[in-house]
Amino acid sequence: MGRGDLTNAEWDRLESFLPPGGVRGGRWSDHRRVINGVLYRVRTGVQWRDLPERFGPWETVYKRHRRWSADGTWKMLLSRVQAAEDAAGGIDWDVSVDSTAVRAHQHAAGARKTPVATVPQKGAGRREPGRSGTAETGCPAGGGGPIGECLGRSRGGFTTKIHLAAEGRCRPLAFVLTPGHYGDGPQLGRVLEQVRVPRAGAGRPRTRPGHLLADKAYTSRENRRYLRRRGIRHTIPERLDQRRHRLNRGSRGGRPTGFDSERYKKRNTVERAINRLKGFRAVATRYEKRAYIYLGTITLAALTIWLRT
Template identity: 90%
Template sequence: MGRGDLTNAEWDRLESLLPRGGARGGRWSDHRRVINGVLYRVRTGVQWRDLPERFGPWETVYKRHRRWSADGTWAMLLSRVQAAEDAEGRIDWDISVDSTAVRAHQHAAGARKAPSAVPSKGGGPGCEPGRSGAAETGRPADGGGPLGECLGRSRGGFTTKIHLAADGRCRPLAFVLTPGHYGDGPQLKRVLSQISVPRSGVGRPRSRPDHVLADKAYTSQKNRRYLRRRGIRHTIPERLDQQRHRQNRGSRGGRPTGFDSEHYKKRNTVERAINRLKSFRAVATRYEKRAYIYLGTITLAALTIWLRT
């Protein structure tokens, strides 16, 4: 076992969850060796062709990662591990939300548009999470969705932004991608809508946090109304311009928003979760042209964090 490979305990947790049959009824290459190859690449950020020979042919490793990113296998594994943790009461449902910009490598640009002949399933993925719409080629259905490949220009240059919700133990619970110039506040609803932890018995997946903590970027009235409508308690500071506007309106401005400064100190959990994610070099710098493959890379990194925390 090499440095960073799956331990026996981690493999025991994943083995029973992995797909049994290969493409067209064939047999998969050894799952453990291939997953370790993908982990090596995600951890180090090397080019696929430079993978060590002990992981087998690099094409096999890359195609497995691409296929499982497209058909939702990585997301399924993450969901199952989260469900097992929740069943044992090891998820802290005080959720913190934030985002981080990721610099895109120059090779991440120039993705070709997928053939229009491929039928669309659910409107196509692009940056849309949970809608892989994978065709037999392993590509998303319509090659981009409403947000394209989630690449944009911001102060940091050519970037993609990861919007993240983390539990109270600094583990990524849900995330979405947008181009780098997109704001944080409008993505709160999208991020929280991705939280879906299956129950161990009967019942719908758990999707409502006990509490949400976020910084001033999320302080809009629209976000507060959304959280109140769902019955989610929240701690979000109010911007100074909003305070002045409310005070200038007098009695029509409404009551001040509640703010627990002591509870707000817990928001650093999402910052620490982001640091854990960015310890994987293929997450800290985006090399993939396709957003759905990069989303699969983030999902595998998050899965590793859950297995090892």
């Protein structure tokens, strides 16, 4: 077993969830060997053609990763592992939200364009929480070109932004992708709507955090209304200009927002979860042209974190 490969205990947790057969009655290549090949690439960031021979043909490893990114297999595996952890009481539902920008490598450019939908120009990403965009990535539905593949120009250059919700033990619960120039606040609803941990027995999946922690980027009125509508208790600091505007309006400005400074100290869990994700080189730098494949890469990295912590 190579460094970073699945251990026997980790493989035992995944094996029963994997598809038993291939397409049109064919047979899959050995699942464990192929998954270890994808893990090696996600961990090291090497080009697919440079995978060691012990993982088999590189085309097989790449095509399996692409297929499972497209059909939701990686997401299903992550969901099953989260469900088992929740059934054992291992999830801390004090959820923190933040984002991180990822620099896109030059190999991430040049994806073949798809039919272009309406692309936002001004105030990109300023939409009502939880509305529009593809469910998986958060990018404009049907969009072509760089924005449709979640690539955009920001202060860091050509970047993709990962919007992340992490539970209280520094493990990723849910994430969406946007171009790097999109704001953080408008994506809060999209991130929270990706939180979906199935119950071990009967019942609906758990979708609501026990408490939400976020920084000042998420302090808009729209976000607070959205959280109140869903009954999510939250700790988000108020910006100074918002506080001044509220006080200037007197009684019409409404009540001050509640803020628990002691509880807010726990918000660093999302920062630590981001650090764990970026320990995988293929997450820290985006090499994939297609957003859905890059999202699959992040999902596999998150799955590995859940298996090993």
